Amino acid sequence: MAAYSSPEPASGGLGRQIWGTILVLLAAGAIFSMPPVVQERLASVLRNSVLAPFIGLNTAIIDTRTRAVETDRLRAVADSLTLELQGRTTLDEENRRLRDLLVLRDRLPTRWIAAEASRPGFQASAGIFYLDVGTADGIRERAPVVTREGLAGVVRGQAQAGGSQAEGMDWSHPEFAASAMSEDGLISGIVESRRGAFREQDELVLLGTEYNTLLDSGTVIVTSGLGGVFPRGIPIGEIAGILVESSAGGDARTLDEQRGFERNYTVTPYVDPAEMTLVLVERADSREQVLGTGYRPGPSSAMDSADDLSAAWPPDERMRAFERAELVPVWRDSLRMLRDSIARLVGDPPDTVPPSGGSP
């Protein structure tokens, strides 16, 4: 391309350049002096043509920033909601226990009353709990204590002189025992507590069942009603396996081998003593009196005479507390899904497991 050089004045080219420049400057002045409406129209034409790609880029960047800010805001909202929900966990848990207690209360005879269980909190009292009801409320010694999950323990005696509190022992107490049977009633035995190396390893054992019959794992064990302490049909736990104990010589032998006639099992209890805070305890009925008090029960209903309580724990509801709790918070799963969506939006891996299905 030829290099430009200013035209010589004599050629007349300079005059054309000057006049051309003047014309351009006049045009610039005219544009500058145009009415705002016309100016805006001209600007709009430029924005929608030459400048459109750059304005589009700017819009895209602003949108991205806005989304980032919105994502941060949503994450903050989700975090605050999570924090609030975590703070409500205790209330939620208590609510669930109360709801369970109401359900069970409607299914049991009227002589069963609600009570709050508390634990002394020192090591020597392992397996012991106190109820905020006592003989003044008609609670008798050896009264069964149950939860929505099943058999929790039994009342041992009076905790306070006034009879306003009772002392009980849960199934992990060494002295606990209950006559039990398989759900179909064909196999019966005695359920006792067996201490583990740690409290978390405490378990129930079903002793004294017939040697010639075999219970499968998962078989539901309920109270048999024999012995007069526990009514028939209260769930205790599920068969976990055959009990194996080591002899003094070190060889593993089952108890039935040692005794020759019995088959014994380990039982996974439905009730976790650590979660036993709200319970139902049986009051003395019309056939009994609470010794040492002036308590005299009123007329009992027709259900009070029923000895089989298995209807209060339908087969499809036999589960542990944590299993039931997992079915309740569907809304919590929704929140978890929201958090996962936000995490995916910003490219982070989800920090929660997929929600489980089911309903309470």
Added chain:
Amino acid sequence: MRRGAVVLAVVLVLLHLTIRVGFGVGAGAPDFMLLALLLIARELPLAAATATGLALGLLEDALAVLSFGTTGLTFALIGAVGAATRDVFLGDSPWFGFMYVFLGKIARDVLHWLLVGPGLREPFVRSVVLEGGIAATYVAVVGAVLFTVTGLRWDAPGARR
């Protein structure tokens, strides 16, 4: 007219629009549009340089809410003066390049300040002397670096007569 200068001017205009308009970077980016005009003004005839200034100025004006035409008129005048400097200054000194861009930027700010309505003016000392001085130094340094890197010089062959 050198082809490299034209290409560089087009690149500077696109860079200006991308950075300032697309990315939304304000005064943090140098005034590449003015740099392009000052460069191309020394390559084009007087009228063409003036028209180029008007066109580039209107592009900037289209993005301003108020005072449409101010930058167009300003750039047209700068384009005309820039083209006129070709016959006055040879432009073979690095200092000329620096001062050419520096004064061009100052002239742009002063003209813009004069043409814009009194209601839109900011204080002269702040907007022209202080901020304008800093911005002029900034764009002059960037221009010097740019021309050193690209190997272009301000003295267009046609100007050496």
